[in-house]
Amino acid sequence: MKHTLLSAAFAAALVTGFAAPALATDYMIMAPAAPGGGWDSTARSMQEVLQTEGISPSVQVQNVPGAGGTVGLAQFASTSAGDPSQLIVGGYVMVGAILNNDSPVSLADVTPIARLTGEAVAIAVSAASPIQNINELVDMMKADPGSVSWAGGSAGGVDHITVGLLAKAAGVDPTKINYVAFSGGGEALAAILGNQVTVGISGVGEFLPQVEAGTMRILAVSTADKWVGTDAPTLIESGYDVNVQNWRMVAAAPGLSAEQKAAVSADIDKMVQSAGWKSMLETKGWADTYLAGADFDAQLAKDVESTTTILKEIGLVK
């Protein structure tokens, strides 16, 4: 409650001086995570840009943390139906969490609007590791999958999925991979730097400062193209057909009319094209992987399908 009051006060302070367009919508964005994480900062960045660019007179952010976003998603789907002012932030992690947790609510129960940002997943070792490139690592996995311990984020998350896809592409049994889940990038990073595990896997942004300081080496990145800031090869270049991007998106309420959906999409499009959003991406170090409309729907369907397949193959989802 205190939260809402505070945000309202901040919002009021920020919009003073902006003449709001007559039909602009007041938005309420749900961040289905605790304050401070990626989804929360995405929601708060949207709040900032939507207001300062005059797209919306007042935007509030609400945090509903829990279970990879599925707690917030369930609440959003049941309380927002037909309300075009309600938005929710989400991402690839949610796709896995919905399957893993056997969540009764899925992304089909909301109206996905657009993919906003994305990040490559990177495979890295500490500088002291004898492993020099991705092929050596894969050879070790082929010889004895259990001997390669992977430190990464939560089980069934994007890091785990990427390891599964790599194993599959390399012809290694995905059920045999030795994936050690840590509660967050930070703890996993400590385990990699402390040489507790063979190799680490996390968002490329977590590793870049370490690479710069010479304490870690990136062996490969998971996206189709090379990632800015590292000359590490992509998995595809290295001969493994894996293309994963940890994306974040925004979705609207279920049960919107075509006009309502178009209006929300137009506002989001205006936000993404604005100078404010571009500078926000730069400060946060996020890559613009904006994708909307039918293209996004198709990509989302593809991601859901490949995630379902690999989680079944790893043995996490029955």
Place this chain on the structure above:
Amino acid sequence: MTTFDFLMQGLVVAMSPMILMYALIGVTLGTAVGVLPGIGPALTVALLLPVTYGLDPAGSLIMFAGIYYGGMYGGSTTSILLNTPGESASIVTALEGNKMARAGRGGPALATAAIGSFVAGLIATLALAFLAPYVVKLALIFGPREYFALMMLAFVTVSAAFGDSAMKGLTSLFVGLALGLVGIDQLTGQTRLAFDVPELRDGIEITTLAVALFAIGEALFVASQGNVIADTIQAVKGSVWMTRADWARSWKPWLRGTVIGFPIGAMPAGGAEIGTFLSYAAEKRLSKHPEEFGHGAIEGVAGPEAANNASAAGTLVPLLTLGLPTSATAAILLAGFQQFGLQPGPLLFATSPQLVWGLIASLLVANIMLLVLNLPMIRLWVKLLMIPKPWLYAGILVFATLGTIGINPSPVELAMLLIFGVMGFLMRLYGYPIAPAVVGLILGPMAEQHLRRALAISQGDWTTLLASPISAVILLVATLALVVPMLMRMRGKGQLLSQMASDED
């Protein structure tokens, strides 16, 4: 330039009037949110982030750091006066602190917490300035198996430190361990004991359990007793300030708490609570007045409070040297750094020394400000205890409920608060200690995960736990702490032990 020059330069930055004002705003806000259960420093900093876009980096980071330290301190006030821990690191403070407050010694309890926090904050911040690069190397040696050994040590020492009946203490501990199993298992992503309630998937919030068991349980207990014990609480007996004896009994626990709290805070998977548990257990063992523990021993407030503030500074070690956030608040501080285009990490000390030293210097300033702000407030705070009991407990109920649902507005959270509140009432009624339940909830999942990670890395080989010298030594100490008292008791020397304990006076 040497470290010392950098620090002096940082102090000059921190002493400018604007920066001092930011620090003041930070510690005031921090104390306020620390007092409210549930709404912690992490949420506050997250809410303030967007407002600080326009401010200069140094000023806003200093404000955030002030909130962090202030929150750590504020949590102890409600623990001591109202038996309502504001955050998980001040749970232990409630054990002895609230007993002291009920005996009319709320003033000295608050004072030893404030001065202990100051002393620990001061030493730990200086340690952060001068030892950070070395401490972080040590912290990285700790992998899953070493953490598991550390958890075992905490379990053994802590369960020995609680209550008179081992059976009741263990029962309570196992209740906590069972509650710790609820939610998504981190290593496999499978849901355990959630009964299809989505809110349970994330497990049971520690502050919800602590507030329910301590505050709600107590309010129900007081209500059930009618007016029978209405007059046993004296707001102030003797001086509001610490006596000479209080000082004499406090200074060693402050220092020991700092030594325990700082390195554990610096470990990427340590956490402030463990330091407070270990400090409490250590003080109970070393105290010349062990019989006072459980009835308001000042050492039991001084040590854990110092440990909790020292670990707050410890948390900044991996954040500033490795870019590793190891607590929720540290994660938000990291977001704050990134907002200003600064990437904390191995190069931060080299690339932005002014800012780092400015931050460290302002932590010192914030620390002094906290003391100045809070010592005079003690007189006011203890007046809380003079509020007629029905009002006070009604207030605690409202306050605890608001705080809990404030952070997580869901009916399930509220139901949990009430159910655990009734459980706390029953436990109190039948003489079961409540702290072990909270300890079980905190340590259980951590111990389990670290053990399973260690075994995953070794591919199921249990000897890995003893293969590392550090974990072998810690496990040995834990075993000795468990077995030696048992052996002595079995050989009929139990009486001798208690004899020895009482002879020490």
